[in-house]
Amino acid sequence: MNRITKNEEKLDEVIKTLNQLEEALNNLEIVIPKLKDVNKYYGSKNWFKDKDDYEKGKIKNIKAGVLSEDTVWNTNEKIKDLYDQMKEIINKIKKER
Numbered sequence: 261m262n263r264i265t266k267n268e269e270k271l272d273e274v275i276k277t278l279n280q281l282e283e284a285l286n287n288l289e290i291v292i293p294k295l296k297d298v299n300k301y302y303g304s305k306n307w308f309k310d311k312d313d314y315e316k317g318k319i320k321n322i323k324a325g326v327l328s329e330d331t332v333w334n335t336n337e338k339i340k341d342l343y344d345q346m347k348e349i350i351n352k353i354k355k356e357r
Contacts, residue, residue, distance in 0.1 A: 302332045
């Protein structure tokens with residue numbers, strides 16, 4: 261394989277990955293308002309009432325991860341971690357140019 265072919269394959273991989281990242285960022289932008297709604301609900305009077313009712317068995321047979329303190333917290337932390345990771349990657353790219 262010559263230099264051109266090797267570098268062409270590398271460029272193709274970079275372009276494919278950037279396209280996937282662009283799609284993921286577009287999807288994230290769409291769901292962020294939904295996360296804002298969840299964060300408003302989380303810790304509200306309604307959330308505490310629903311959590312209490314769920315724990316007492318008054319609410320059954322529904323998926324209720326939103327009532328778990330860890331799930332909402334971890335989701336917000338994951339966004340912060342991904343943000344930090346993106347900043348690090350951008351800084352690496354800037355340094356390598």
